[in-house]
Amino acid sequence: MKIGLYFGTFNPIHIGHLIIANHMAEHSGLDQIWLVVTPHNPHKTKSTLLDDYKRLEMVFQATEHYPKLKPSDIEFKLPQPNYTVNTLAHLQEKYPSHQFSLIMGEDNLKSLHKWKNYEVILEHHNIYVYPRISGEMVPAELEIHRHVHRIDAPVVEISSTFIRDSIKAGKNVRPMLPEAVWQYVDHNNLYKK
Structure with a gap:
């Protein structure tokens, strides 16, 4: 099985993430897209991150009706801070019959x-x-x-930072989040402080 790994803090997951993940699932030849929730990106400060399991729950909620999209907590079990090369080695060992690929934005390719x-x-x-x-x-x-393949996916410029800042400022961000995620964020009063 060909698996595309879409790494992110998903803090929170938003419709831009879903549009990209679904486009890759439908138009790249990959069988499934695993949305890998990163507990701590070596290039980001931990303090801005919501609890790992709350972010994973939001990814579960967002992908529930997309059979080709799967949430993954694989990095929660690896030593932190973790690096993509270690995750890939771990996954290849755990799932030897799968072929793993990375999904990334052009900005990440520039700093690869x-x-x-x-x-x-x-x-x-x-x-x-x-x-x-x-x-x-x-x-x-x-x-x-x-091994680098450009996919003509829609350009979606929504950022989780903008969403968090907007929530903190009391703005309505409902259209930018999958409905189940908006409900979860609202119900749990997330990002308001």
């Missing part, structure tokens, strides 16, 4: 050369890239790499 052991990732895994609005150029060696 800064990732731990990025050459190992590139050598053994396909990377499916969705467009982002950005002025920077992708390094030429990544642009033409045989």
Whole structure:
């Protein structure tokens, strides 16, 4: 089975995430998309993150009616801070019959050369890239790499930071969240402080 791994803090998961994940599931040749909730990104400060299991619950709620989209807590069990190359090795060992690929925005592809052991990732895994609005150029060696595949997905510029800030300011963000996620956030008074 071909699995696309879509990593994120999903703090919170929003319709932009769902649009990208579903587009990849339907238009890239991948069988399933696993939304991997990252407990702590080495490049982000932990203090801004909502509890890991609350974020995982929101991903469960958001993907419940999408059979090709699966929430994953695989990184919760790995030493922190974790790196993608370690997660890929762990998954390959746990699911030897699956073929794992990465899904990332163009902005992440531009900084891939800064990732731990990025050459190992590139050598053994396909990377499916969705467009982002950005002025920077992708390094030429990544642009033409045989394992890098551009997918003409919709450009969705919604950010979890904007949603959190808007909630804190008392703004209505309901259209930006899957309905079940909005209900969960509202019911639990999340992001209001």
